[in-house]
Ligand SMILES: CC(C)[C@H](C(=O)O)[C@@H](O)C(=O)O
């Protein structure tokens with residue numbers, strides 16, 4: 001039985017990297033994925049006033065997974081509208097509370113750091129915290145405006161993401177870094193620290209470190225090899241994973257999975273990069289982040305062998321220096337090289 | 345007339361780096377600073393239940409500036425207590441709304457990045473935003489806890505920090521990066537973007553870029569040379585300046601000034617690093633961050649020539665490779681080298 005995949009190419013380079021990923025999927029495992037494409041995007045918004053139809057979430061519910069390119073076109077639609085109209089509601093509606101982002105250098109890629117031997121798995125909370133969307137403004141336009149934004153953390157929300165992190169650590173080097181800013185944010189982050197301590201007692205084999213977000217950001221640059229699994233809130237995870245993308249050579253290599261480990265609804269797979277509308281017409285978007293996200297999707301769907309075949313083809317390609325230098329090879333060239341590596 | 349300086353060495357390595365900085369000040373400009381030391385620290389807290397006396401803020405008010413080593417001893421006093429009992433209240437009480445942190449490589453320092461030609465001035469909002477201290481918790485201990493933390497941004501607070509940033513940019517390369525996360529935080533950060541746009545109209549010569557915090561974190565690692573003045577909120581500035589410290593070779597080189605540009609009360613100068621109580625007894629803390637902070641204090645006090653003399657001595661020292669590799673030279677060795685460079 002093929003897996004039913006909802007494809008949302010989105011805006012800008014989202015479209016070309018989704019095409020590339022699907023070409024690779026088709027070649028590596030013909031017939032394994034049965035895709036249906038939803039052209040939801042900023043264009044849709046300009047035509048209909050909505051990023052996706054009112055029953056969009058219900059439509060997606062029937063799929064085994066969602067593959068997203070990238071959404072947003074700030075010159076036409078404010079990000080706060082486009083992202084709150086599609087990406088963020090999908091993460092929340094399907095309780096994709098785990099955002100997983102692997103950070104390591106692919107063979108042949110020279111990162112910006114002098115150091116190169118690191119392998120970090122960032123686990124980012126994906127449904128609450130600083131992205132709760134709670135807040136407001138008063139005195140609009142008077143010159144005395146006040147804006148507030150409230151981060152909301154629940155016991156269940158914090159516990160499940162940390163538990164997932166501990167479980168991942170058990171399957172890796174058994175080190176977990178819990179990220180807070182509890183020296184400044186004394187409600188939310190002190191709470192997070194407490195939940196970490198409670199869970200640590202359940203996983204005595206895992207070595208737990210508590211980092212402040214500023215300190216771990218510095219550590220990712222100074223001593224990335226010292227980190228294994230990093231668990232962070234929605235905002236901190238967002239920042240640290242862009243930093244992770246940077247140290248792995250750039251957003252062209254940064255893959256992500258938005259997972260509901262309970263599998264009640266579909267999970268969503270997407271490159272970390274945005275839609276980059278300014279460069280979309282140049283045809284130089286690196287499809288590797290999207291293809292690596294496809295690999296994560298196949299693993300999630302239980303298709304380990306197909307996932308491994310594709311990852312091997314990606315690594316064979318970068319090892320030859322193809323797709324390793326931003327802007328040097330076109331999307332089509334990189335995709336063609338991966339397709340031909342799949343034949344080897 | 346000497347400048348009256350309140351010295352708060354604090355905890356751990358705060359004490360030794362403050363000693364080092366004062367030895368340098370004394371040598372470079374004997375009699376220029378008249379210091380009074382306040383032994384406020386976690387020790388004080390354990391004895392008295394307070395990090396500083398009840399009238400601590402009033403006592404400090406009479407000084408021309410405050411020089412702080414570092415505060416905190418998490419094994420003995422929770423950070424949320426020690427920092428909210430001293431560092432953060434001082435920043436707020438004296439409306440030190442500008443936290444200035446320069447990020448460039450000193451001569452002879454090899455940073456973690458392959459790139460080395462960058463010169464970034466981070467301007468961090470220091471009195472409100474994500475550090476407002478507003479929040480609470482319910483259902484404590486029931487397993488159903490909810491913790492909330494509210495960021496509060498005022499028009500006046502955002503405007504004054506951005507204005508300061510624009511003014512700094514005018515005296516530098518005329519580029520300003522404004523940092524938000526307005527694609528996810530639609531109240532606070534959309535507001536910040538609006539204020540940035542309003543102010544940009546007043547400074548048409550300054551080239552303004554809007555970055556999301558995740559994107560600029562990546563940029564600081566991938567293309568730091570593209571940044572000039574970076575203006576960010578309290579939390580984002582905190583994270584980006586630790587990252588700035590990392591790319592400049594580590595916290596041993598990261599200086600900071602907490603300034604009230606209106607000069608109604610004393611400003612405070614401190615290295616970005618913490619108290620590092622675990623390594624305090626080793627005598628290997630790098631005093632350069634503190635000494636560079638002293639340089640910023642002298643500049644603020646209008647003592648440009650003394651500041652320049654000290655900075656030249658620091659640079660002559662690092663150019664010889666002294667103090668450039670973490671843990672290689674002791675605090676005393678580095679200080680002695682700077683003192684002798686002052687004689688040259
Ligand atoms: C586009 C934005 C809302 C999103 C986020 O912050 O979650 C992106 O940066 C990401 O990391 O997936």
Ligand SMILES: CC(C)[C@H](C(=O)O)[C@@H](O)C(=O)O
Nearest residue numbers: 183184214427431582616618
């Ligand atoms: C100690 C902590 C509260 C402080 C901050 O976050 O402001 C520190 O990290 C800094 O950057 O000065």
